[in-house]
Amino acid sequence: MPSPLLADTAGEKLLLLGNEAIVRGALEGGVGFVSCYPGTPSSEVPDTFFRLSREGDYYFEYSTNEKVALEVGAGAALAGVPTLVTMKHVGVNVAADPLLTLSYITAPGGLVLLSADDPGCHSSQNEQDNRHYARLAGLPCFEPATAQECKDMTRDALHLATRTGQPVLLRTTTRVNHVRGPVKMGSLPKEKPYKPFERKLSQFVPIPAHSRVHHRQLLDRLEAIGHEAERSPWNKVSGAGDMGVVASGISRCYLADALHEEGMEGQVKVLDLGFSYPMPDELILEFVKGLKTLLVLEELDPLVENHIRALLQRHGVELTVLGKGDTLPLWGEYSTDLARQALRSAMGRQARTVDHCAPQQGLAMRPPNLCAGCSHRASYFTVREVFGDGAFYSSDIGCYTLGLLPPLSAADFLVCMGSSISTGSGFATASGRPTIGFIGDSTFFHSGVTGLINAVYNNHDILVVILDNRTTAMTGHQPHPGVDHTAIGPNERPVEIEPLVRACGVQHVKTLSPLNHKAAKKALEEMKALSGPRVIIFRDPCVIHERRTSGKPKSQVATVAETTAGCLDVLSSLACPAFLKDGGAVRVDEEMCSGCMFCLQLDKSFKAKKRGA
Amino acid sequence: MQRTRIFFTGVGGQGTLTATKLVSLTALDEGLPVTSGEIHGMAQRGGVVESTVLIGYLSPKITHGEADVLLGFELLETLRALCYVKPGGKLLSNSEALPPLSVATGKADYPSLESVRAKAQAVASQAWFLPCRTLAEKAGSAQSANTVLLGAACAAHALPFGMEALERSVRKYLKPALAEINLKALALGAEAVRG
Numbered sequence: 001m002p003s004p005l006l007a008d009t010a011g012e013k014l015l016l017l018g019n020e021a022i023v024r025g026a027l028e029g030g031v032g033f034v035s036c037y038p039g040t041p042s043s044e045v046p047d048t049f050f051r052l053s054r055e056g057d058y059y060f061e062y063s064t065n066e067k068v069a070l071e072v073g074a075g076a077a078l079a080g081v082p083t084l085v086t087m088k089h090v091g092v093n094v095a096a097d098p099l100l101t102l103s104y105i106t107a108p109g110g111l112v113l114l115s116a117d118d119p120g121c122h123s124s125q126n127e128q129d130n131r132h133y134a135r136l137a138g139l140p141c142f143e144p145a146t147a148q149e150c151k152d153m154t155r156d157a158l159h160l161a162t163r164t165g166q167p168v169l170l171r172t173t174t175r176v177n178h179v180r181g182p183v184k185m186g187s188l189p190k191e192k193p194y195k196p197f198e199r200k201l202s203q204f205v206p207i208p209a210h211s212r213v214h215h216r217q218l219l220d221r222l223e224a225i226g227h228e229a230e231r232s233p234w235n236k237v238s239g240a241g242d243m244g245v246v247a248s249g250i251s252r253c254y255l256a257d258a259l260h261e262e263g264m265e266g267q268v269k270v271l272d273l274g275f276s277y278p279m280p281d282e283l284i285l286e287f288v289k290g291l292k293t294l295l296v297l298e299e300l301d302p303l304v305e306n307h308i309r310a311l312l313q314r315h316g317v318e319l320t321v322l323g324k325g326d327t328l329p330l331w332g333e334y335s336t337d338l339a340r341q342a343l344r345s346a347m348g349r350q351a352r353t354v355d356h357c358a359p360q361q362g363l364a365m366r367p368p369n370l371c372a373g374c375s376h377r378a379s380y381f382t383v384r385e386v387f388g389d390g391a392f393y394s395s396d397i398g399c400y401t402l403g404l405l406p407p408l409s410a411a412d413f414l415v416c417m418g419s420s421i422s423t424g425s426g427f428a429t430a431s432g433r434p435t436i437g438f439i440g441d442s443t444f445f446h447s448g449v450t451g452l453i454n455a456v457y458n459n460h461d462i463l464v465v466i467l468d469n470r471t472t473a474m475t476g477h478q479p480h481p482g483v484d485h486t487a488i489g490p491n492e493r494p495v496e497i498e499p500l501v502r503a504c505g506v507q508h509v510k511t512l513s514p515l516n517h518k519a520a521k522k523a524l525e526e527m528k529a530l531s532g533p534r535v536i537i538f539r540d541p542c543v544i545h546e547r548r549t550s551g552k553p554k555s556q557v558a559t560v561a562e563t564t565a566g567c568l569d570v571l572s573s574l575a576c577p578a579f580l581k582d583g584g585a586v587r588v589d590e591e592m593c594s595g596c597m598f599c600l601q602l603d604k605s606f607k608a609k610k611r612g613a
Numbered sequence: 614m615q616r617t618r619i620f621f622t623g624v625g626g627q628g629t630l631t632a633t634k635l636v637s638l639t640a641l642d643e644g645l646p647v648t649s650g651e652i653h654g655m656a657q658r659g660g661v662v663e664s665t666v667l668i669g670y671l672s673p674k675i676t677h678g679e680a681d682v683l684l685g686f687e688l689l690e691t692l693r694a695l696c697y698v699k700p701g702g703k704l705l706s707n708s709e710a711l712p713p714l715s716v717a718t719g720k721a722d723y724p725s726l727e728s729v730r731a732k733a734q735a736v737a738s739q740a741w742f743l744p745c746r747t748l749a750e751k752a753g754s755a756q757s758a759n760t761v762l763l764g765a766a767c768a769a770h771a772l773p774f775g776m777e778a779l780e781r782s783v784r785k786y787l788k789p790a791l792a793e794i795n796l797k798a799l800a801l802g803a804e805a806v807r808g
Contacts, residue, residue, distance in 0.1 A: 357736045
């Protein structure tokens with residue numbers, strides 16, 4: 001049976017994750033090419049395309065990074081195929097270079113860029129507002145708020161992109177990507193729109209003489225698209241009264257629920273901005289007629305608010321505009337409660353009082369933790385054993401960032417994806433202190449390799465430890481160029497990391513398993529005695545991924561024969577989550593233990609036994 | 614239709630999200646306007662998992678003091694999420710513990726069942742604590758502790774549909790091999806509430 005996402009069952013209602021609904025919307029919009037770099041909260045979009053790729057009529061790839069994903073997608077859209085490119089918000093920073101010129105030369109086949117923002121930093125290093133990219137690059141922008149809108153707006157965004165050639169930004173936020181709700185299916189196109197490439201130097205080759213023209217053409221296109229935004233069903237007016245609220249993104253949901261809870265449904269005029277850039281100026285000017293107060297609800301930056309303030313000033317409209325301020329912050333997520341407070345304050349009502357028990361302080365935390373048997377734990381343990389606090393640790397983006405917590409304490413600083421080698425190089429050069437850069441295998445291919453080339457060229461004194469667990473574990477075990485299999489078949493030509501490192505000009509390179517403690521320690525000590533750029537590749541598969549693909553756990557587990565001082569030492573220095581302190585005694589939880597047998601090499605109190613025995 | 618907000622909390626690997634999905638699917642099949650939310654982030658195995666099911670609302674989010682029902686799949690997490698409960702709401706929780714690393718390594722304390730019960734009863738109109746894992750093992754698999762709690766919630770009239778609808782969903786949406794165990798788990802959970 002084909003997946004319901006691929007079935008042509010118009011009218012049927014499915015319960016979908018926002019990210020799954022985006023997939024269906026793209027299919028309804030005729031998508032033929034999908035590229036991405038995974039990143040939460042966007043990951044389930046490409047993962048769903050990947051899962052369906054054997055049955056679906058589209059090309060799919062995990063690209064090495066977001067810039068590459070957008071460039072590959074741009075090529076496909078230039079060749080005339082409707083294209084979706086997906087990434088998380090910080091990924092767009094990586095892709096910004098091609099993005100800002102692609103919007104000049106256009107993508108005639110149609111290209112939609114999904115940028116999944118993360119207000120509240122649920123899984124990200126910052127909470128930037130990527131609606132700025134719509135303004136910066138000149139991209140029409142859609143902001144869905146429900147699962148149904150995720151589907152419908154993706155379809156409409158793709159149609160707009162195909163019709164105008166202008167790349168379109170589909171901007172979601174974590175809550176929207178991970179909402180689950182009913183979605184009524186639309187029909188799938190019988191034939192995909194396809195526009196064969198026609199050579200036109202003046203259009204597609206942005207030399208300065210052409211680009212000057214391109215910029216003005218872009219502004220003309222945006223103006224024309226702005227007229228569509230004026231009439232778009234995604235920009236809706238409802239309610240009545242002399243107070244108005246303009247809301248975008250998920251704030252539209254918070255507003256609707258807040259109006260209900262405050263008993264104010266229908267008594268306030270509401271402008272729902274779903275197609276939020278270019279802004280529908282005429283609609284807004286019409287909307288504000290007769291209003292005394294206008295409240296703007298939008299998470300993160302006051303883009304809509306400032307635009308409206310300028311618009312009202314330009315047209316001489318006198319109106320009290322309320323927005324970012326005491327109740328509505330420039331950071332974090334909004335909520336129904338926040339929307340209620342803002343409404344009450346705008347209406348001159350008293351603030352709501354807190355009506356719940358205080359969050360309990362001082363409870364034991366459950367910080368995200370490296371899994372039991374994770375090879376990164378062994379790598380960090382041995383690196384710290386050899387280098388201790390005398391060295392500085394440059395970290396990177398991935399599961400292994402979780403090595404930051406004590407007792408491993410393997411992260412002193414981190415800038416962005418792929419930065420560990422280059423930032424570590426700069427730190428080592430400036431401080432003259434021993435510096436170790438940690439980077440994962442997928443991250444190395446993403447953008448670490450350029451930092452390594454730089455370290456060789458400039459002879460930076462850095463030890464790079466590549467933590468190669470044979471997958472992109474953090475975002476859900478996506479494959480990358482270095483692994484020998486994808487889920488749909490073998491990868492005939494995996495890119496081997498060690499020869500690549502050597503080809504970059506690194507002379508001291510060693511690959512070994514971090515689970516062999518003695519050999520790992522020896523290799524680290526040898527590297528410690530050397531200087532210049534040098535690399536250790538700690539290679540051992542992600543324990544969760546290996547178990548999932550092989551289907552069975554390892555046959556042995558660790559057990560504690562007798563709780564000795566050495567055993568307690570290992571408990572506190574390795575802190576494997578499978579260890580359990582029960583009164584004075586240490587135990588190993590057999591369910592949790594992966595059978596990596598690293599602890600056996602650290603102290604004789606740990607013994608091997610057969611699983612289940 | 615009664616508007617309802619249900620907050621789910623548990624530890625990664627306990628089936629909190631599966632339970633959330635099962636409740637949402639049942640609500641959809643019952644023709645209720647359902648919205649659900651989940652935050653996947655850096656919650657690796659063993660991290661906190663929080664999710665929501667809302668009936669009759671547009672927003673998928675629940676803030677402090679808004680939940681009509683709290684379903685806690687782990688005792689410490691129930692206590693942590695207590696501030697989400699609306700005064701007078703209902704609470705159902707696993708009474709059994711999964712100690713976090715700091716507790717397992719002897720660096721932090723775990724609250725007693727009695728202290729959590731007392732705090733819960735001060736907020737909620739009704740609070741039930743059940744040994745979900747033990748009951749699940751009795752049903753045939755420790756993995757079905759999540760359905761034990763759902764059965765209990767249904768029997769406590771904390772879910773917007775009856776036991777028959779939930780049983781239909783277990784048959785319809787879980788793998789056939791697991792359906793029987795989970796039906797038994799639902800029944801054991803319900804029985805524990807009805808006493």
